[in-house]
Amino acid sequence: MASKPNEKRTFQTLSNNDNQRERSGMSVYLEHVPTQSLPVTTTAASRCVKFALVLIAAISTIVFQLWLPSTVTVTDILGESTPCAGAKDFDWYSLEPSRDIRWTSCYSDQKCARLLLPLDYDIPDGPATAIALRIIPATDKENYRGTLLLNPGGPGGSGTEFIARRGIDISQIVGGSYDVLGFDPRGIGATTPAARCFDTESQWKLWELQRDTRLLNLTDDTVHIARAREKLLTARCEEKIGGEWGIARFAGTHLVARDMLEIVERLGQQKVHYWGFSYGTVLGQYFAALYPQKVGRLIIDGVFDAYSYRANIWNTSLVDTDAVIASFFQHCHHAGPEKCALWEPSPA
Ligand SMILES: *[C@@H]1O[C@H](CO)[C@@H](O)[C@H](O)[C@H]1NC(C)=O
Numbered sequence: 001m002a003s004k005p006n007e008k009r010t011f012q013t014l015s016n017n018d019n020q021r022e023r024s025g026m027s028v029y030l031e032h033v034p035t036q037s038l039p040v041t042t043t044a045a046s047r048c049v050k051f052a053l054v055l056i057a058a059i060s061t062i063v064f065q066l067w068l069p070s071t072v073t074v075t076d077i078l079g080e081s082t083p084c085a086g087a088k089d090f091d092w093y094s095l096e097p098s099r100d101i102r103w104t105s106c107y108s109d110q111k112c113a114r115l116l117l118p119l120d121y122d123i124p125d126g127p128a129t130a131i132a133l134r135i136i137p138a139t140d141k142e143n144y145r146g147t148l149l150l151n152p153g154g155p156g157g158s159g160t161e162f163i164a165r166r167g168i169d170i171s172q173i174v175g176g177s178y179d180v181l182g183f184d185p186r187g188i189g190a191t192t193p194a195a196r197c198f199d200t201e202s203q204w205k206l207w208e209l210q211r212d213t214r215l216l217n218l219t220d221d222t223v224h225i226a227r228a229r230e231k232l233l234t235a236r237c238e239e240k241i242g243g244e245w246g247i248a249r250f251a252g253t254h255l256v257a258r259d260m261l262e263i264v265e266r267l268g269q270q271k272v273h274y275w276g277f278s279y280g281t282v283l284g285q286y287f288a289a290l291y292p293q294k295v296g297r298l299i300i301d302g303v304f305d306a307y308s309y310r311a312n313i314w315n316t317s318l319v320d321t322d323a324v325i326a327s328f329f330q331h332c333h334h335a336g337p338e339k340c341a342l343w344e345p346s347p348a
């Protein structure tokens, strides 16, 4: 089953050195903010240095992201502010992928697994993808309510890294009664096969550098450069991740929605509980449309109009901007002068 032709495919480009260790997730379309290296061979200290670099990179990309027709949420922008404390090395590739979920302890009190699912659900015994799963177990076991799946957005965002950044907060927000689960969608992060159009991180960075230094703009004399770059990139991606069994054909949103269902069923649960941000709201809407009977509790946060997304129009993303800002001031006012530095006697 191929991705539908119009579906906005995102290729997570990860460096792939011989040892498959040094990684940095970035996708061609939106999720340009570099993600942290997988904590595999890096030490906590070196990750802190990297974190600082990532922050700088993240700040410099905000400007870039703002002129993209995307729903960049605050989470996307601030999402990289991972505290270094507690960072622990973990080798995802030491986990044997399996068709049932076998949890292994990771990142101190969390659990990780790699779940094998068919690339093509019509060919269940054909080539598989190993989906990386990372969970923060529920703290309130007495009131246990199931597993909450997360998607941070992108498309191209890593759910396992999102757990590192926001998992504890989210676990607390939902009262500790859910296992909070981040998964790396097809092609992304520690999930294999990875959708990478470049062989190394340096290749990718050089490519991006040319864009970020504003070599390209919309003047007549540069449009042809932009076109040439798109053609090159397309050819590269076709070579690296295209083809009959290339991951590009099997990374569509509808398949990720099916993966979510499979994950939850393998956990022995009936309904999917889900919290998705930004592009994750598209994924949530796809899931609800495809499997309405399987929806438990579903939050879509920073909502992207899925029709507009799917039709590649993307013109509805700003329609609620004024209402969102008004709501921010309402809440800020409600929080009071102690907590809200912008507080005024009236929210308007
Ligand atoms: C557009 O790009 C060209 C080539 O890099 C450059 O010479 C020109 O100054 C740029 N124009 C603007 C408005 O940035």
Ligand SMILES: *[C@@H]1O[C@H](CO)[C@@H](O)[C@H](O)[C@H]1NC(C)=O
Pocket (backbone or CB within 6 Å): 313, 315, 316, 319
């Ligand atoms: C978005 O584009 C569609 C199709 O062109 C149009 O029907 C719709 O009114 C537009 N919506 C907004 C908010 O601009």
